[in-house]
Amino acid sequence: MKLYKKRDFPVGEIRRFLEPGPVVLVSSAWKGERNIMTMGWHMVMEFSPSLVGCLISSGNYSYELISRSKECVINIPTVDLAVKVVGIGNCSGAEVDKFKKFKLTAIRADKVKAPLIAECYANLECRLVDGRLREKYNFFIFEVVKAHAPATPKYPKTIHYRGDGMFMVAGRALNLRSKFKPEML
Amino acid sequence: MKLYKKRDFPVGEIRRFLEPGPVVLVSSAWKGERNIMTMGWHMVMEFSPSLVGCLISSGNYSYELISRSKECVINIPTVDLAVKVVGIGNCSGAEVDKFKKFKLTAIRADKVKAPLIAECYANLECRLVDGRLREKYNFFIFEVVKAHAPATPKYPKTIHYRGDGMFMVAGRALNLRSKFKPEML
Numbered sequence: 001m002k003l004y005k006k007r008d009f010p011v012g013e014i015r016r017f018l019e020p021g022p023v024v025l026v027s028s029a030w031k032g033e034r035n036i037m038t039m040g041w042h043m044v045m046e047f048s049p050s051l052v053g054c055l056i057s058s059g060n061y062s063y064e065l066i067s068r069s070k071e072c073v074i075n076i077p078t079v080d081l082a083v084k085v086v087g088i089g090n091c092s093g094a095e096v097d098k099f100k101k102f103k104l105t106a107i108r109a110d111k112v113k114a115p116l117i118a119e120c121y122a123n124l125e126c127r128l129v130d131g132r133l134r135e136k137y138n139f140f141i142f143e144v145v146k147a148h149a150p151a152t153p154k155y156p157k158t159i160h161y162r163g164d165g166m167f168m169v170a171g172r173a174l175n176l177r178s179k180f181k182p183e184m185l
Numbered sequence: 186m187k188l189y190k191k192r193d194f195p196v197g198e199i200r201r202f203l204e205p206g207p208v209v210l211v212s213s214a215w216k217g218e219r220n221i222m223t224m225g226w227h228m229v230m231e232f233s234p235s236l237v238g239c240l241i242s243s244g245n246y247s248y249e250l251i252s253r254s255k256e257c258v259i260n261i262p263t264v265d266l267a268v269k270v271v272g273i274g275n276c277s278g279a280e281v282d283k284f285k286k287f288k289l290t291a292i293r294a295d296k297v298k299a300p301l302i303a304e305c306y307a308n309l310e311c312r313l314v315d316g317r318l319r320e321k322y323n324f325f326i327f328e329v330v331k332a333h334a335p336a337t338p339k340y341p342k343t344i345h346y347r348g349d350g351m352f353m354v355a356g357r358a359l360n361l362r363s364k365f366k367p368e369m370l
Contacts, residue, residue, distance in 0.1 A: 013348065019225050020345035020353050021206015040204050043228035045240055045322055053238060053324070055230055079359065086364040133318065137230055139238070141322070155353065160205035162358075163198065165365050168205050168340065171356025173347075174264065179271040180350050 009122065009147040011050035018044050018052060018074075018124075020170065022158035023085055025075040026056070027106070028065040029114045034106065035093030036117065037062040038085050040161045042074070050144040052126065057138050061093035070128040071112040072142065075120035079157045079169050111146045121156040122149035194307065194334040196235035203229050203237060203259075203309075205355065207343035208270055210260040211241070212291070213250040214299045219291065220278030221302065222247040223270050225346045227259070235329040237311065242323050246278035255313040256297040257327065260305035264342045264354050296331045306341040307334035 018024075026037050041055035052074065056063050066072045077085050084102045091098070099106050099115075106115035109125045116123040126142035133139040160168040177185070203209075211222045226240035237259065241248050251257045262270050269287045276283070284291050284300075291300035294310045301308040311327035318324040345353040362370070 016347050019206060020347060021204060041229050043238060043240065044226050045324065051322070053228060055228065082359060082361060083364055086361050090364075090366045090369055130318075130322075133315075137236070137315075137326070139230065155347065155351075159359065160355075162201050162205060162340065163370075165360060165362030165370055166340075167359040167361060169356045169359050170345075171354045174267060174344065174352040174354050175350060176267060176271050176352060177350030179268055179275075181275045184275055185348075185350055 006123070006148040006150050009149040011124075011144045011147050012047045018042065020158065021160055022076055022170070023161045023167070025077055025085065025088060025117055025120060026054070026062060026066070027073045027075060027114050027117055028062050028069060028071070030065040030069040033065060033093075034097070034099065034115060035062045035065055036088050036098040036102075036104070037093070038089035039074075045141065049129070051129065052124070052142050052144060054140045054142060055138055056140055063138070066128070066140065067131075067134070069113060071114050072126050073109055073112065073114045073116050074124040074126055074142075074144075075117040076122040076124075076156065076158060077120045079159050081119060082159050082167060085159065109146070116148065121158075122147065191308070191333040191335050194332040196309075196329045196332050197232045201340075203227065205343065206345050207261055207355070208346045208352070210262055210270065210273060210302055210305060211239070211247060211251070212258045212260060212299050212302055213247050213254060213256070215250040215254040218250060218278075219282070219284065219300060220247045220250055221273050221283040221287075221289070222278070223274035224259075230326065234314070236314065237309070237327050237329060239325045239327060240323055241325055248323070251313070251325065252316075252319070254298060256299050257311050258294055258297065258299045258301050259309040259311055259327075259329075260302040261307040261309075261341065261343060262305045264344050266304060267344050267352060270344065294331070301333065306343075307332065
């Protein structure tokens with residue numbers, strides 16, 4: 001499987017990957033345990049600090065690892081990983097090591113202990129900054145403290161879940177730059 | 186401009202429209218004022234009640250209308266409205282009536298006072314249910330109390346903002362239903 005050559009990416013510009021709402025893989029680690037979960041519900045909340053809100057259900061094995069370590073990595077998969085993305089959502093980290101089961105490569109992160117998934121297009125290292133809505137909504141606010149992404153392709157073929165087993169694959173680019181007031185860009 | 190023939194849509198299934206992360210138009214009203222804003226940062230948070238988290242910056246004219254009325258409508262535009270979507274983001278409701286300026290049709294909603302935008306593919310009537318992160322993050326949690334969507338097309342050509350004036354248009358459908366465990370669908 002292709003491994004992207006990545007560079008450091010400005011954490012304030014990660015909207016490029018998250019705002020179009022792709023399904024992502026969240027990796028985590030705590031005291032020798034590690035896991036991967038598929039996540040569809042997340043949003044960008046601020047440029048600087050670079051904040052991302054995430055819904056991580058307490059029924060997931062990752063919920064405990066992330067709650068205890070207060071860290072995770074949000075990994076952005078592309079369409080070639082779609083079947084693995086579904087498979088990862090089908091099973092629990094309480095029973096299997098998903099890195100092994102799905103032949104994914106764990107790489108050491110720079111600023112968090114959770115591993116990066118090498119096969120994913122981009123990797124966002126995250127630290128928990130606000131958990132006050134965690135118990136009521138399973139809602140976590142993370143700060144992206146380090147981001148890794150390749151220079152090309154600029155716009156990856158991300159996948160977007162629509163429910164019922166149906167995904168949308170990222171389509172054509174539409175350049176409306178000339179329609180924006182410069183200060184709105 | 187084409188107006189979609191809509192039917193009531195189950196509020197617990199609105200992930201179909203929001204989860205893939207489209208840019209949306211938020212309409213609001215308060216004491217004779219009304220407005221539309223372009224919003225890119227939002228996420229589904231729960232099926233039932235049907236919850237959506239939204240980032241509405243306090244710099245927007247809509248922030249006050251929504252904070253006071255505790256209501257809004259999230260309208261889902263398609264690619265044919267893309268230039269209007271950008272134009273709506275370029276100007277302030279403090280100065281213009283955006284329904285008039287952009288020749289959009291306001292329709293009375295069923296459960297909220299904010300108007301629906303007829304030209305949009307789907308309309309989600311929302312009530313504020315949790316504003317405790319509003320002051321710190323401009324973050325609002327709404328419950329979708331009524332949804333309107335056409336039976337076809339099932340998957341609209343939504344637009345997804347990537348920053349820098351670039352959008353991604355919703356691409357091909359990918360059916361991975363057979364790969365899911367039935368209980369995960």
